[in-house]
Amino acid sequence: MASLSVHRLSKSFGSTRVLEEISFEVADGEFCVLLGPSGCGKTTVLRLIGGLEEATSGSISLGDQRIGHLPPRDRDVAFVFQSYALYPHMNVYENLSFSLRLRGLPKEEIRQRVIEAARLLDIERELERKPQQLSGGQRQRVAVGRAIVRQPKIFLFDEPLSNLDATLRASMRVEMARLHQRLRATVLYVTHDQAEAMTLADKIIVLDRGKNQQIGSPSAIFHEPVNTFVAGFVGSPRMNLIEGRLGSRAAVFQGEGLEIDLSGALGEGWGKYAGKPLTLGIRPEDLQVGDQQGARLQGTVEIVEDLGSDRFAHLRCGKIELVARMPGNVSLKTGETLELNVRAERFHLFYEGKRITR
Amino acid sequence: MKRSALILSGCFLIGIFSLVPFLWFILTSLKSPTEITAIPPRIIPSFLWGAYHTALVEHGLLRYMLNSAIVAGGTTLISVAIGSLAAYALARFRLRWTRWYLMLLLAVSMFPQIAIAGPVWRILNFLGWLNTYQGIIAAYIAINLPLAIWILTTFFKELPFEIEEAALTDGCTWLQALWHVVLPLAAPALFTAAILVFIHAWNEFFFALVILTYPARQTLPVGIALFPGEYTMPWGDIAAASTVATLPLIILTLFFQRRIVRGLSAGAVKG
Numbered sequence: 001m002a003s004l005s006v007h008r009l010s011k012s013f014g015s016t017r018v019l020e021e022i023s024f025e026v027a028d029g030e031f032c033v034l035l036g037p038s039g040c041g042k043t044t045v046l047r048l049i050g051g052l053e054e055a056t057s058g059s060i061s062l063g064d065q066r067i068g069h070l071p072p073r074d075r076d077v078a079f080v081f082q083s084y085a086l087y088p089h090m091n092v093y094e095n096l097s098f099s100l101r102l103r104g105l106p107k108e109e110i111r112q113r114v115i116e117a118a119r120l121l122d123i124e125r126e127l128e129r130k131p132q133q134l135s136g137g138q139r140q141r142v143a144v145g146r147a148i149v150r151q152p153k154i155f156l157f158d159e160p161l162s163n164l165d166a167t168l169r170a171s172m173r174v175e176m177a178r179l180h181q182r183l184r185a186t187v188l189y190v191t192h193d194q195a196e197a198m199t200l201a202d203k204i205i206v207l208d209r210g211k212n213q214q215i216g217s218p219s220a221i222f223h224e225p226v227n228t229f230v231a232g233f234v235g236s237p238r239m240n241l242i243e244g245r246l247g248s249r250a251a252v253f254q255g256e257g258l259e260i261d262l263s264g265a266l267g268e269g270w271g272k273y274a275g276k277p278l279t280l281g282i283r284p285e286d287l288q289v290g291d292q293q294g295a296r297l298q299g300t301v302e303i304v305e306d307l308g309s310d311r312f313a314h315l316r317c318g319k320i321e322l323v324a325r326m327p328g329n330v331s332l333k334t335g336e337t338l339e340l341n342v343r344a345e346r347f348h349l350f351y352e353g354k355r356i357t358r
Numbered sequence: 359m360k361r362s363a364l365i366l367s368g369c370f371l372i373g374i375f376s377l378v379p380f381l382w383f384i385l386t387s388l389k390s391p392t393e394i395t396a397i398p399p400r401i402i403p404s405f406l407w408g409a410y411h412t413a414l415v416e417h418g419l420l421r422y423m424l425n426s427a428i429v430a431g432g433t434t435l436i437s438v439a440i441g442s443l444a445a446y447a448l449a450r451f452r453l454r455w456t457r458w459y460l461m462l463l464l465a466v467s468m469f470p471q472i473a474i475a476g477p478v479w480r481i482l483n484f485l486g487w488l489n490t491y492q493g494i495i496a497a498y499i500a501i502n503l504p505l506a507i508w509i510l511t512t513f514f515k516e517l518p519f520e521i522e523e524a525a526l527t528d529g530c531t532w533l534q535a536l537w538h539v540v541l542p543l544a545a546p547a548l549f550t551a552a553i554l555v556f557i558h559a560w561n562e563f564f565f566a567l568v569i570l571t572y573p574a575r576q577t578l579p580v581g582i583a584l585f586p587g588e589y590t591m592p593w594g595d596i597a598a599a600s601t602v603a604t605l606p607l608i609i610l611t612l613f614f615q616r617r618i619v620r621g622l623s624a625g626a627v628k629g
Contacts, residue, residue, distance in 0.1 A: 073529045079523070087525075098525075
């Protein structure tokens with residue numbers, strides 16, 4: 001295993017700029033996730049590291065070796081494709097052993113590695129079968145197995161779980177985490193699913209439209225998003241983002257039909273933003289019912305989503321729509337007026353899209 | 359019920375219609391000379407095998423068969439080999455001119471053979487390749503490559519690129535990826551291209567007539583066409599020779615039938 005270092009990586013396809021000066025590090029044994037919406041360039045980053053595309057500028061180093069100019073076969077990286085890309089004319093054993101046979105390893109060693117990987121992924125019984133005869137989940141495991149047998153310096157996963165149904169995805173997520181624990185592999189994992197990112201990653205790199213938005217631990221990304229994009233992208237349901245203006249004489253935030261006292265949240269330094277337009281962010285789970293502390297909000301319940309363990313209440317406060325998350329046993333009725341509280345430390349404030357620190 | 363009966367009978371009729379010429383000359387090959395020219399035409403022959411004997415022994419049919427086999431076989435192997443390399447490059451490397459190139463190939467293949475027969479003869483004459491295997495094979499490769507490239511390019515485009523990328527990451531060079539992954543998957547298309555080129559080369563008459571003038575080197579179509587003497591038209595011998603000439607093609611096609619159907623329907627490979 002080795003560490004990965006990407007420095008000012010840029011990529012253009014013709015005149016379209018797809019990646020803009022991306023820089024990050026992945027430490028040895030770290031599980032790093034590239035997270036972002038479709039089209040943000042995260043798969044392109046992965047393909048550049050894997051050698052399937054050539055960078056327009058910037059450098060990529062694995063260990064202390066520059067690999068940017070090397071063909072895929074010489075980079076010692078293993079790529080797991082979104083569509084698995086298994087060899088249809090070979091059975092599972094041949095699929096798994098292909099790379100090792102190419103390298104000319106002795107038969108006994110090949111056999112050992114393949115059986116070990118198959119055992120780890122619970123596909124030992126499928127070794128004689130062809131990919132067409134396997135289920136989606138099994139194919140996915142063969143794709144991962146193909147990478148494991150190679151014992152590469154880094155694993156590159158391109159949305160490996162997105163082709164699976166929801167239940168399978170959830171259980172495979174746990175398997176991925178277990179696998180990483182056992183192998184202590186260096187992993188760079190691409191996904192648009194923020195739940196996957198949050199549960200699997202040691203470190204998350206959030207990308208949007210080819211640019212790096214934030215790099216940090218899942219906790220940091222969730223609790224301290226640096227801009228409105230990250231704030232809105234991570235967390236389900238989405239963080240409530242309210243546009244408004246801070247009063248000039250008092251630290252009161254005014255949105256459309258909504259007024260919140262932010263003196264507790266902003267503290268002494270609020271004067272800097274007096275009169276300025278701000279974006280206020282409140283996570284649905286921070287809108288509490290019956291908590292007497294913090295700022296107060298009133299809203300009318302319009303729609304209730306009942307998920308059993310949780311309930312999402314879609315409220316209207318003045319002209320603004322808010323989503324609040326409640327435990328499943330709280331009773332809610334459409335048309336009802338709810339009194340909500342938000343604690344001061346739970347507010348997220350953004351000026352010109354960027355986080356204001358307290 | 360009625361509709362399928364109608365379709366079935368339609369297929370039957372079309373099948374009979376296509377087979378009639380073939381059946382007719384098989385029957386002719388087994389008739390005596392008087393039976394062949396009889397009026398009204400006799401359908402059931404007397405099952406005389408004399409025509410076959412004449413064709414094989416007196417006309418040297420086996421020599422023609424050998425020549426045809428060498429020429430058609432050589433053309434097929436080389437056309438498919440070069441064609442698959444060209445098709446792979448055209449399908450995979452995103453070049454701006456691939457469409458124009460394919461159009462050009464199509465246009466060139468539509469030239470009437472008579473128009474280019476003269477220049478081809480002159481080139482082969484210059485090279486001293488008239489009446490040689492390499493000469494006729496070279497000419498055949500030239501007229502068959504467009505067909506091979508078209509079939510193979512269309513098929514290669516259907517193969518998902520990710521499988522080759524997986525091979526590249528697993529440690530293949532482009533050629534190794536082609537050999538280990540692409541060609542095995544492209545087998546249906548390769549067989550289709552091979553069979554079509556083989557049939558085309560086996561049946562080709564005009565170039566063979568112009569280029570091969572020594573009986574020792576002539577192929578079946580030319581050989582059989584030269585059966586008629588100044589005064590005689592040995593229909594029986596011609597029919598027998600034609601039957602023998604068509605047999606290898608039928609055997610090959612039946613043998614590779616399943617692969618050809620798969621190749622022609624060029625489905626995308628999923629897995």
